[in-house]
Amino acid sequence: MVLESLNITDISALEESSDKVLRTESEAGVILLAEDDVSSSRLIEILLHSAGYEVITAFDGTRVLELAKQGNPDLILLDRMMPGMDGIEVCRHLRDTASFRDIPIIFLTAKTGSRNMAEGFEAGGSDYISKPVGRTELLARIKTHLKLARSCRQLHHQADQLKRMVSTQSGRLNQVKSGQKSLLADPADFPEIKLAAKLIPAFEAGGDFYDIVRLSDDEYGFFIADIAGHDLGSTYLTGALKALAVSFTNEMLTVSESFLMFNNALMKFLSVAQYITACYIKYSRSKKTVDIITAAHPSPLIQRSDGKTQYLEMTGDVLGMYDTITCESRTIDVNPGDRLFLYTDGLIEGYHDSAGKTGNRTVGSACLAARINAKVNLPIKDVVNAVMNEFVDECDGVLEDDAALLGIEF
Secondary structure, eight states: OOBTTOOOOOHHHHHHHGGGSOOOGGGOOEEEEEOSOHHHHHHHHHHHHHTTOEEEEESSHHHHHHHHHHHOOSEEEEESSOSSSOHHHHHHHHHTSGGGTTSOEEEEESOOSHHHHHHHHHTTOSEEEESSBOHHHHHHHHHHHHHHHHHHHHHHHHHHHHHHHHHHOGGGHHHHHHHHHTTSOOGGGOTTSEEEEEEEOSSSSOOEEEEEEEOSSSEEEEEEEEESOOSTHHHHHHHHHHHHHHHHOSTTSOHHHHHHHHHHHHTTTSOTTOOEEEEEEEEETTTTEEEEEEESOOOOEEEOTTSOEEEOOOOBOOBSSOSSOOBOEEEEEOOTTOEEEEEOHHHHHSSOOTTSOOOOHHHHHHHHHHHHHTTTTSOHHHHHHHHHHHHHHHTTTOOSSOEEEEEEEO
8 A cells, every 4th residue: 555644545535635735726636646556546645635636647667658648747756666667767768858857856756775775866856756645745745846847937037037137127136135035044042052143145146045944843954055145046046945945854754865955956947057055954952963065165163162263075966957967965863052154164264364365265263263253252142243254354345256144052
């Protein structure tokens, strides 16, 4: 049985119960379901109908391709193991067709493990759900990916409108800046944790972004990113990053799985010359651990409660440029009073060296660590504000690149 949480084994009983499920217009859409087991397919079909979706079913890979062209689905649920053409091959064929490149494809698979998941993402899959499938998880994943697809289409449309607006009305850049700022998380919304964050854009529309997510009562996610380039395209991309952070930073995914999904989604709407560096951490208050992953982003800086600082040197590929990425992750223990700082490269490349030049990361890293170390006895909010104010003074008030600093005290 595919659906583990349904608690209904008889199809007729399921059909009778389907009327009790609320149907909402926001969840409406056409779903192509590819599942070779007839009973499982029927159960999932009834569940999707009860949630307000129109469902097209297929039982083999060849039929999936035929129905995809005929039915114009909004999302595809694709069984990985099917007779003839398997799900991986079907997914590759779909992604080779322009009209299906942006349609979410969720694999239904009994195969688990990062290698199998990576193979699905490399083929163009948007997500995967392990069998047996839970009813709540299935509907939640579908809803998330439909919203994300609609958000991406809307962001593309808004980006086109924004570029036209800016080309003729430069005075509205303040509106752009204000809108971009509204996407940033407010540390004040998380009073149970000592947090501070500050972002200073170099131009009217910045390319740096950070987010703070309450994953559960026990876990929190912290995400910081830097978008290559500073044209108006970076403005709409921060909106896309916000949507992705909401979708792919959750307690069920490891930090590595989250980055695989980030990369897979970014590949669909970044231009050839665009890419993103990022750092993401998951903090568990009960375990007192932090899971960290970086994608070609400056190394996080940890300051222990005794004042000693250390850069957590990690490697990783940029996001949105390669179909397959390798990003280093690690888990560290944290104790009360320890602090972790995430930042963008503009902060360390803006410090002047002994010759008065900027851009030297080694010099900038040493300066940043020294200034944070000198403020070990200050509250975390005062540390972040003071470091950023000193940095602006160092640059004589003129930044060459956006700069962001996010501080967390455990």
